[in-house]
Amino acid sequence: MSQFSTIARHSGISAWKQIADQISRSISSGEFDDTGMVPPEMVLAEKFGVNRHTVRSAIASLAEEGLLKRVQGRGTLIEKRERLIFPITRRTRFSEGLGKQGAEMSTRLISYEELEATQDIADALALPPGARILRLRTVGSADGQPVSTATSHFDKARFPRMAELVGRHHSVTKAFAAQGVDDYVRVSTEVTGRTAAVEEEAYLKLSPGSVVLVALSVNADLEGRRIQYSRSVFAADKISLKLDTASV
């Protein structure tokens, strides 16, 4: 941490939350790797210029999340978790990328609806505005832990059974295969970040104010026809995206 890590008062974020975020960042950057522990509460309190109780609130929230473990008389131990790496390549599939890191992947269908293509959907799928679209909401899990939630759009005329098939196979790739698309490629991916919406917090089991990565992506079949337009939301503290530029 830097010499005088300050707390912004009246910023809409309580002091303990800001301190929790800073401790979390310090842990991620390996600042306490030598001891495997967070400094004593009194030391942190002085460093941040706050009361010890405020530091305790911060530590309590991180302990609740499982990032820290407090032992009376001893100190506060770090239970470090590495982020899963989600590779984004021309051949990106949710099930494969993380699966190679030993995680058991599955996609659960939450809901679906039918709608008319708005301008952005029509552009992405190269369809006329107003075309019938199937929108699926899914949650992707690695080893039972939800790591992403996606809203995906498909041309209803071409993939009328998408919802049913994703629900049955727990995989978009398999649902495509069952509808005659044996292979497909990622065309583009645009990534940004923001705080999670309440709905996303629920699906991804995040605490309020958690940061998420938002990826807008387009897939196409091997003839170049657009088949899927998705907005995927990843829990930023569980996932990092690896962008493959091997030969772009």
Add this chain to the structure above:
Amino acid sequence: MSQFSTIARHSGISAWKQIADQISRSISSGEFDDTGMVPPEMVLAEKFGVNRHTVRSAIASLAEEGLLKRVQGRGTLIEKRERLIFPITRRTRFSEGLGKQGAEMSTRLISYEELEATQDIADALALPPGARILRLRTVGSADGQPVSTATSHFDKARFPRMAELVGRHHSVTKAFAAQGVDDYVRVSTEVTGRTAAVEEEAYLKLSPGSVVLVALSVNADLEGRRIQYSRSVFAADKISLKLDTASV
């Protein structure tokens, strides 16, 4: 937005801040594009289940940021800003990618230091641990607006004048060219997200609690030798990263 109380109490994030975030998200997703205005304060207050004054605090903070403009008797107007798109390709350069969108780019050297390579730096640059490293802190701006801040690492033996040259040319690409590297390519990019550190808030002129994208990247010369290892931090509400895999 959904009907239920979408504000998490006692979460460390004040009600007005959560409401500001939600309004901001709704604007980004185009929810108010038909009117170009935010709903009246009383409507929002009822929707979020809070007092009108709390909504006013949220709107005040967004107005301060320039995202909203309030007109008495009329309503609250949206001053929409699109995110700049930062393309990530094999030939990614800070100056070029955004420049194509009509922005005037520059890189300002903030500070530099010399250090011994830690394990992660040594791995990224394919150097032995303990090798002498030059670390540069820079801020990248588009049209005078800071959009990213980077901490970059170079092999001091090969690029001893890196700090001086970046400071003079306001460009890493030009600094490389002045040291015999006419062309280079992006080897890898890994992206995650978190809230900004105090230092980053200062450099990027962000409000406390802002979300940033963090990109860890490695560049290599055309012989494949690693020449740069950077951690770049982007203001997520100003920038999105785009990976084009149309022909990887």
Add this chain to the structure above:
DNA sequence: TCTATTTGTCTATATAACTAGACATATCCC
């Protein structure tokens, strides 16, 4: 075993955030 260190718990007080209501003032539309 004794002491220093560190987390756990309690009470009390001050400050900030939120609620509640009233009324002023600017804009739009009939």
Add this chain to the structure above:
DNA sequence: GGGATATGTCTAGTTATATAGACAAATAGA
């Protein structure tokens, strides 16, 4: 012009957050 709608401002009371201090209880090391 006048009514309806919307933001602007003020006062007061309540609830949540942060500060302050004291002491208990568990751990580690001399």
